[in-house]
Amino acid sequence: MSNLDRSPVPSVCGGRGFVVAEPVRELLSPRRVRLGESTEVRRLLPNLGRRMIGAWAFVDHYGPDDIADEPGMQVPPHPHIGLQTVSWLHEGEVLHRDSTGSLQTIRPRELGLMTSGRAISHSEESPRSHARFLHGAQLWVALPDAHRHTEPHFEHHATLPTVTAPGLTATVILGDLDGAASPGTAYTPIVGADLALTRGTDVRLPLVPDFEYGVLAMSGEVRVDGVTVLPGSMLYLGCGRGELPLHAESDAGLMLLGGEPFEEELIMWWNFVGRTQAEIEQARVDWTKGTRFGEVHGYDGAPLAAPELPATPLKPRGRMR
Numbered sequence: 001m002s003n004l005d006r007s008p009v010p011s012v013c014g015g016r017g018f019v020v021a022e023p024v025r026e027l028l029s030p031r032r033v034r035l036g037e038s039t040e041v042r043r044l045l046p047n048l049g050r051r052m053i054g055a056w057a058f059v060d061h062y063g064p065d066d067i068a069d070e071p072g073m074q075v076p077p078h079p080h081i082g083l084q085t086v087s088w089l090h091e092g093e094v095l096h097r098d099s100t101g102s103l104q105t106i107r108p109r110e111l112g113l114m115t116s117g118r119a120i121s122h123s124e125e126s127p128r129s130h131a132r133f134l135h136g137a138q139l140w141v142a143l144p145d146a147h148r149h150t151e152p153h154f155e156h157h158a159t160l161p162t163v164t165a166p167g168l169t170a171t172v173i174l175g176d177l178d179g180a181a182s183p184g185t186a187y188t189p190i191v192g193a194d195l196a197l198t199r200g201t202d203v204r205l206p207l208v209p210d211f212e213y214g215v216l217a218m219s220g221e222v223r224v225d226g227v228t229v230l231p232g233s234m235l236y237l238g239c240g241r242g243e244l245p246l247h248a249e250s251d252a253g254l255m256l257l258g259g260e261p262f263e264e265e266l267i268m269w270w271n272f273v274g275r276t277q278a279e280i281e282q283a284r285v286d287w288t289k290g291t292r293f294g295e296v297h298g299y300d301g302a303p304l305a306a307p308e309l310p311a312t313p314l315k316p317r318g319r320m321r
Helices: 277-289
Strands: 011-014 023-028 031-035 039-045 056-066 074-080 083-091 094-098 103-106 111-115 120-125 133-142 153-157 162-165 168-177 190-197 202-206 212-219 222-224 227-229 234-238 243-248 252-259 265-269 272-274
Touching: 023 227, 056 083, 056 212, 056 252, 056 265, 074 272, 074 277, 083 094, 083 168, 094 111, 103 153, 111 120, 111 168, 133 212, 168 202, 168 252, 190 243, 222 252, 227 234, 243 252, 265 277, 272 277
Parallel strands: none
Antiparallel strands: 011 265, 023 234, 031 039, 039 056, 056 133, 074 120, 083 111, 083 133, 094 103, 094 120, 111 153, 162 168, 168 190, 190 252, 202 243, 212 234, 212 252, 222 227, 222 243, 265 272
16 A cells, blocks of 8 residues: 655654553544545554654545446555565455565455565555455554565465454454464564454453553444544554453444554655664655566566655654644
8 A cells, every 4th residue: 555645745744752551532533645646545643743653654444435437446666675564354355466476366354464674565456347346454563673674575364363253253353363373474572463243232252461452443433432433433552451341232233453562763755664864865866767676577567756855854752743
């Protein structure tokens, strides 16, 4: 997934100085961003109020969109460094291509996990023959310093473990939840899970007190620790929780995102996650010159051009505004 903002704002995030070390209920509102011709996303991270949840550094929620007579998602080849992308669908399909030669159609509740490592490029598109509706989330996970120069690779996991309780099915996307572990490669202590609840369900989900958490509402109406969270919004929960009370007012879908607070400070700009401004600048030069990131074969269109870097130096702002 690309950040298609033509004037992306660099920011420094990570570090533990602003981690909320106790349970909180902080509702995050999205920013609406156009993604191609027919897709609008709701961007929850980075947010003016909070930039990371564990190693989760970027969260877009989109749909459900009726694309029966539209091209749907069309994201041309673009570069990444220093992160993993997580593709997660509730409806529709996304065709993934990347510069390692991967070609994979991702379908609802299948994990598409791309590790950029030192450098990768990829494209994402709705297949020419596609389902009527498109609904999902695209997320980034920041790579720690020890692994951010690893060889790029792509994983597709069609079957994922689940945790069940009356009225709840939790599909473990990344990391582990209540003893069930995803097959996806994780480089930090992390959890990502898709929660499907039936109307009237009251359940308490086990959590790790040392993790910080957030809940993204995908569909329906649910109360998370007493707070109503509507589709397209996210509730930040802080740390120090051993369990999370959930009550579904209707059939509902959520994403639980959490992890150990990310200690390293990062610079995020456009589609790059690095440590210094010089590193970001070099990545932009390499992409513009057509070196380092490889080539995506088969996409019908030109690669994305990198936006201009801002004239002013980066200003560290920490995890929060």
